[in-house]
Amino acid sequence: QKEVEQNSGPLSVPEGAIASLNCTYSDRGSQSFFWYRQYSGKSPELIMFIYSNGDKEDGRFTAQLNKASQYVSLLIRDSQPSDSATYLCVIQGGATNKLIFGTGTLLAVQP
Amino acid sequence: DVKVTQSSRYLVKRTGEKVFLECVQDMDHENMFWYRQDPGLGLRLIYFSYDVKMKEKGDIPEGYSVSREKKERFSLILESASTNQTSMYLCASSLSGAQIGELFFGEGSRLTVL
Numbered sequence: 001q002k003e004v005e006q007n008s009g010p011l012s013v014p015e016g017a018i019a020s021l022n023c024t025y026s027d028r029g030s031q032s033f034f035w036y037r038q039y040s041g042k043s044p045e046l047i048m049f050i051y052s053n054g055d056k057e058d059g060r061f062t063a064q065l066n067k068a069s070q071y072v073s074l075l076i077r078d079s080q081p082s083d084s085a086t087y088l089c090v091i092q093g094g095a096t097n098k099l100i101f102g103t104g105t106l107l108a109v110q111p
Numbered sequence: 112d113v114k115v116t117q118s119s120r121y122l123v124k125r126t127g128e129k130v131f132l133e134c135v136q137d138m139d140h141e142n143m144f145w146y147r148q149d150p151g152l153g154l155r156l157i158y159f160s161y162d163v164k165m166k167e168k169g170d171i172p173e174g175y176s177v178s179r180e181k182k183e184r185f186s187l188i189l190e191s192a193s194t195n196q197t198s199m200y201l202c203a204s205s206l207s208g209a210q211i212g213e214l215f216f217g218e219g220s221r222l223t224v225l
Contacts, residue, residue, distance in 0.1 A: 034212045043201055043216035044154075051209070088154070092212045099212050103153035 003027065004091050006102035014110050019076040021087050021105050026070070029094020033065055033072045036088040038104065044088055048074060079109045114138075117202050117217035124224050130189040132220050134202030141207040143185035144214070145169075145177060147198040154201065160185055161207065192224045 005024045013019045021035075032051050036044035050056045050063040050072065062075040072091075076083055089102040118133035136143065145157040146169075156169030158177040166177050174196060178186045185204075189196055199221050203214040 032209065032212050034214075036214075043219050044214070045216070046213055049213060090212055090214075097211065099156070099214075101154040103151070 003093075003100045004089055004102040006087075006089050006105045008103060009106040010108045011105055012108045012110060013079050015079060015081060017079050019079045019083065019107055019109070021074040021076075021089075021107065022071060023073065023089030023091075023102055024071045025089075025091045025100075027091065027093050027095070027100075028067075028070065030067075030070075030091045031094055032092035033063070034090040034092075035061075035063060035072075035074045036090060038086045038088060040085070076107075079107075081109045081111050083107060084109045115202055115204055115215050115217040117200075117220045119220050120218060122220060122222045124192045124222065126193060126224060128192050128224075130192050130222065132187040132189075132200055132202075132222070134185045134187070134204075134217055135183050136185075136204040136215070137183065138204060138215065139182070140204035140215070141182075142205045142211055143179065144203040144205075145175075145185065145187045146201045146203065147171070148201055148219075149198050157187065157200075189222075192222075194224050196222065197224045198222060 035048040037047045038044040048063040050065045056063045060077045064073045086104040088104045091100045115136045143160045146154045148154050160166045160179040176188045202217040205214050
């Protein structure tokens with residue numbers, strides 16, 4: 001089992017819809033969870049982080065964390081074509097504090 | 112505006128050449144990282160530094176070395192470049208503690224080894 005798993009996609013959603021990106025992880029002791037967005041040919045940029053169970057909202061983005069089920073998700077409301085990118089889930093391991101990257105989900109928002 | 116600057120965006124080198132990739136950050140961050148990114152493999156950590164002159168091996172350190180003589184500068188060295196080191200190299204920095212995962216990335220250095 002991979003330490004951090006994401007569906008590679010592409011996830012295709014129509015403009016204005018909600019995009020739901022999911023990530024599961026294997027280390028039960030993980031403490032910190034991050035979502036990065038990476039446009040084609042560009043570097044990753046941090047868009048959300050979450051440390052506690054539940055939801056965290058920032059504009060059109062909501063991060064959801066469920067430690068019991070070991071998953072973290074990112075919801076993008078009112079998706080725009082400019083949201084089309086690869087979204088990377090990053091977990092900070094519990095024992096080692098090591099950052100573990102998922103391989104990313106490609107999101108395509110269709111106009 | 113916070114910034115991580117990588118010295119070269121594109122490099123073409125020959126097998127066996129020594130390659131230096133430099134990274135400078137202006138945010139007074141304690142942590143600096145070198146990753147490589149390859150299609151289908153995601154980001155893989157090469158080396159990590161949590162302080163001046165301190166370094167830790169990442170997941171794929173073979174064939175690489177690093178240097179951190181000043182807090183703001185972290186260099187990646189390929190002693191003898193090989194074709195399997197053709198990749199996108201990304202430098203990142205972050206604060207220590209709980210914010211270690213809040214990474215700021217440079218624009219990347221695309222290295223081609225012929």
